[in-house]
Amino acid sequence: MPSTLFGRWTDSSALSLGVLGVGNIGMVHLKSALAMPAVDVVAAADTVPDNRARAERAGVARTYDDYTTLLDAEDLDVAVVALPPFLHADAVERAAEVGVDVFVEKPLARSTDEADELLEAAREADIAVGVDHTLRYQPDMAGVKADYDDGTVGHVPYASITRLNDHPLGRPPADDAPPEWPLDPDAAGGGSLIELGVHCFDVLEWLFGDLEVRDATMGQSLDIPAEDAATVLLQAPETGTTITLHCGTYQWEQLPEVNTRLRLEGITGTISNQDHLPENFYASAATAALSNVASRFTNSEPDVFGPTFYLQAHYDALEDFCDAIREGATPPVDGADGRRTLELAETAYELAETADSEPLEIPEVMS
Amino acid sequence: MSVHVAAVDAPERRGGWTTNTDRRLAILESPVRSVLEPHLESLSNTDRITLVPDAHYPFHPSTGMVTDPAVVGSTAAVLRARTEADVAVAGMTDDRIAFDRAAGYLGYPSVLERFDTELVDLADESRRDRVVSVADQQLSVSVPERLLESAVVVVPSLRPTRDGPVAGGMRTLGRLAATVADADLTAIGATRAIEPAFSVLDATAAYGGDPIAADTLVVGPIPQVDAIGASLLGRSLEDDPVLRHTLGADESAITVESAAGDDVDLTALRRRIPDGELPPPDDTHPAVSTAYRLYAAVAGDAVPPQLEQRR
Structure with missing residues (x-):
């Protein structure tokens, strides 16, 4: 059962963050998060081995070749979704299943229909959705x-x-x-x-x-x-x-x-x-x-x-x-x-x- | 054999580029026919012709960075009409982009279907080794068989390579061959192995640091046409290793004839075409990257991914 959005962050502990997709813009988000106070970047996922290696060199503790594995294995507070748009809906829905708030690279989805499905999953799971x-x-x-x-x-x-x-x-x-x-x-x-x-x-x-x-x-x-x-x-x-x-x-x-x-x-x-x-x-x-x-x-x-x-x-x-x-x-x-x-x-x-x-x-x- | 030039007259064009492909084909029909005419004899006994354009990447043809597919289509139309040969257009998939993808984005399929001309990816063809003499050495050149078994007409664009010299027909062929030598010797070796019939320089749009509507076609033996291209881009022939090795000692002057009575002023054209380089690569200069990483370490800032050290 996911925790509720309001009231989940009443303490001062760092946000645990994972980056799904560390291509060009994903690496910018990764580097940003690594430099951000009160944020722990715990993992990154990418299908491309070179991208995972770059993420590791940047300081990520663990990398995965599949974002769904990362979401299942890690205890995240926030996931940055920097995957190609055709994976945004699936990534958000997977994040919703494990109660992880998402910051999604634009476009949010490929269509308003897909966005509606994605946002409905987020609403039901009570996760927050931000867009870059x-x-x-x-x-x-x-x-x-x-x-x-x-x-x-x-x-x-x-x-x-x-x-x-x-x-x-x-x-x-x-x-x-x-x-x-x-x-x-x-x-x-x-x-x-x-x-x-x-x-x-x-x-x-x-x-x-x-x-x-x-x-x-x-x-x-x-x-x-x-x-x-x-x-x-x-x-x-x-x-x-x-x-x-x-x-x-x-x-x-x-x-x-x-x-x-x-x-x-x-x-x-x-x-x-x-x-x-x-x-x-x-x-x-x-x-x-x-x-x-x-x-x-x-x-x-x-x-x-x-x-x-x-x-x-x-x-x-x-x-x-x-x-x-x-x-x-x-x-x-x-x-x-x-x-x-x-x-x-x-x-x-x-x-x-x-x-x-x-x-x-x-x-x-x-x- | 003389080199022939033709002006491509586009009096009703607005701006430097005609967007409509049918219109470009119509504009090119007459100058392509007249500039090819003196060279068709060399193809009279062939049953297969392969056109090799500069289609290395889907840059817009108006930039001059690739051959205009309409020039290739117009050339194919003349060759099909004036010879008995089957005509194909060939390129090769490399580690950057698949040829069918680049050719597709450039519009080759829709142009070539008008002229019943096949598009061929030489990466899918078998290769054969030929040993040729280059700079007093024997060089083994691996070449797609099609280029050895058909009459080859190379159709380069008028632009520099990233290293500075003219891209030209020889370097266009060099990209399709493999040797143990450097790119320049490979270009010479490929040209000697393939023995192309002639070169059709597409200078309708040229790139010399900026694009220019040069509205010119140059046809003739490949080293001479490359030499004219180099001159139009303001390059020294002596400084170009490929031209230095391929232009004969007696070719300090190249005979240029205007096709069909066209009066093409190459000197005026040389003045119009910029003599610049390709844009600098996206990679930041190593000194800037090093300085930024040093700054980031001192200031505690993040290093942008573009400035990371590649491993």
Whole structure:
């Protein structure tokens, strides 16, 4: 019988945490958790031996080649689900069976139907579900929200958000084999709208409240099974804002440059996330590093991943989730938030399909 | 044999790339036919032709980092119409990506079905060893049998390799062969073992650090076409070991003829094409990784997975 969410964490003992899936993003969560105060990372699971070896080198005591074995064998408080999306529902349901709270990498599931099943299992088992929607944790996005909430440009009739990268095919020189599942809509739940768009939906609702999808179109620049570009027209009734969202996985990315652009066009001017990014990434990283070194001599905690703001956002999201679990509170980005992004994506897919299948109506020309 | 060049005229195109494959095929039809014409004689007695494009990874063809499948399709169409031979397009699965997957993403199946042309993964074919002379050495080259038993037309893109020199036809063939030698000698050995009929350089889109719509096709003997490609990318022929060993001493100048009266200004084209490199690898410079790990140890910070020491 699982313990109840509220009241499970009344003592000050460390959370016992396991990471299910330690590929790219799973390793970020693992490293975050290892650096987190009052968290014991006891185990990690991955089918790939190299990933397990990396987790062991990072300091995990035990690794498993099967996440279900880990869940059965370990006495966890929290599981981070960083598996491919087609395994999210099963992993959450397995975690629910053993009463373990879950922090799930986005997308929460491949569809709202799957999310509903997953969330129902979580509700019945009384486990908490958090979702790793990290854009809102980035300092540039937080800066936009602060400016917007302060009314610094007055009413905002129009906003736009763009998020582009090159996942999973990458750019030259491509050294690694691209994974299969992100290009398989059955496994991933979709293409770039599910990979990147759900993050955008989350940050837009965080800013503007409930959104309504008015139209959408999908694009493919290669002969791949899923879209590698999505453009969505949205409206935010509460704020009277019309929004365009464009996301795509077609553009070569050269880190540390990240092509995420959010612009709020207000009456008196523009709020842009670019104004809240360091002008020089490396100088900013060096400053953060020096600050962390100094913190060592003042016995204060370092800003984990301080020099890399996008990884720090993942740390902050997981830390917020763990704090909520300790306090018996609802996770700040919970299963309902994750499901909502899927609902918006599904509406966009439906509208795009309708637009593609309907012949254009020729307007009558008035003489 | 002279090298022939043709301009690909796309006067109604907006931007540097024509998205619609049918439209690209239509634009390419005439220039491909005229630039191949002087070289078709070399294929008159063959019953099987294998086209070898640069399809090493599914980069978008508009970048110039791979051969445009429409150029390959247009070439296949001319060869099928003007010879009695069966035509196939070949590539090879490597440790990064399966050939059918890369070719599928690039759109080869839908292009080639128009021309009844087969797509072949050379990783599934038997191989044969050939001993060839390379740089005063005898080199044993393992080559897919198909490339020894058919007339080979290599269709490279105009781009550099990650090491800097032109990718070219010889290095495209080198990727399909195996020797104990380095990549450059393997490229030379593969070319000598395979004895390709000619090379069709797809410079419709080129990459030299940035993409450029170069709208040009170059056809001729493989070392000469590679040399022209290297020159267009601003590379020194002397600094390229493959070209140094394969261009004859009397080939300080290569005769270039415009096909079908096209006036192609290669000097102007050279000025348009950037002479840069491929983007740097994602791997962080070792010095940065070491410095970050040192910082993390001192500050008690976590090391991002990308900066971990690989073992």
